[in-house]
Amino acid sequence: MTELPNPYLPEPATIIEVLDETPNIKTFRVVLDDEQKMRDFSFDPGQVGQMTAYGAGEATFVINSPSTRMDYLQFSVMRTGEVTEALHGLRAGDKVGLRAPLGNSFPLAALKGKDVVIVGGGIGMAPLRTLLLTMLDNRADYGSITVLYGARSPEDLSYRYEFDEWTGGGADLTLTVDAEASGWEHRVGLIPHVLKDLAPSASNAVAVTCGPPIMIKFTVQALEELGFTDEAIITTLERRMKCGVGLCGRCNIGPKYVCVDGPVFTWAELKELPAEL
Known part of the structure; x- marks a missing residue:
């Protein structure tokens, strides 16, 4: 698995397609602007990324295209707040930032x-x-x-x-x-x-x-x-993630950080943690 060079710095990316999934969910297909980084990008199913809507902030979304199909990276966004509202206003050709891959993956x-x-x-x-x-x-x-x-x-x-x-x-x-x-x-x-x-x-x-x-x-x-x-x-549990790198402390459940130790857990692992699900 190859990570982007700096987990704190969003990589510039371009939206190439937007799909309307439901009345409040849009799917964004994006490519990294650096062609070599796009070719080198690798991840495992279940990992997530922080997508930036410039001027509004960033939020965590799972990479929901598979690594077996790397023409683009796909993220589905439910409109729930300021950042997702800003993302829903974007169209093909618009720019976003991307910090990914983050977290663990399905086994x-x-x-x-x-x-x-x-x-x-x-x-x-x-x-x-x-x-x-x-x-x-x-x-x-x-x-x-x-x-x-x-x-x-x-x-x-x-x-x-x-x-x-x-x-x-x-x-x-x-x-x-x-x-x-x-x-x-x-x-x-x-x-x-x-x-x-x-x-x-x-x-x-x-x-x-x-x-x-x-x-x-x-x-x-x-x-x-x-x-x-x-x-x-x-x-x-990817929806609990915030910073994505274990610094902000927003996604902890007991001693675990969802962004570092998750977002994928077995139920056996979750039963060892405080009942916050």
Whole structure:
């Protein structure tokens, strides 16, 4: 893994494409202005970056394009405050700053040869997309890949334009929304309930989940009921990160710093920390 030379100094980057995912989520595809640094840039699924909206500040977002596809780096941004509002106002050709990669990553080596169950809620699908596409691009290394992705409504599902790619690449995809919607032909129900109904086997399997904290809480309970051990449940806490390098102290949970020790943790690791999730 090659890091950028100075973790405190944003690298200039250019937005090459902006995609409207949902009413409040946009996806930005960016390239580093230094072509050599772009060619040398490497990262692992689950790592994050700090993206700067000049004049507004910076915020943490997961790199949700896989390292197997390096035409650009992709970040999905939910509009939640001043920085994200400024980013949502940018268009192709505009400049941003980027400090990346930061944090740890999903344990790809430990997933090889296993069945993988991916459970995502809303914008929580962003880091899981990186993992999913990485596995699909190395499909022979993994067993079955089960994906459960849900949101409040069909309009709140991101990456709808590539669902066919996921299934065509070898993933078993189930979509769900919280309530009935006109024209919706997939599952209806909260993610933990649908997960228990699907009942994926815990034998030789690892579950990876990300979404709103309340969703993670009840999804983990469902996975435990299905027989998944704490070591076989993985989640990511990247939304707690601020500075990204362990200086500001904003992302600590007990003795751990999410930006240094995370954002990826097993449930066994999180259970050793104060209950702040």
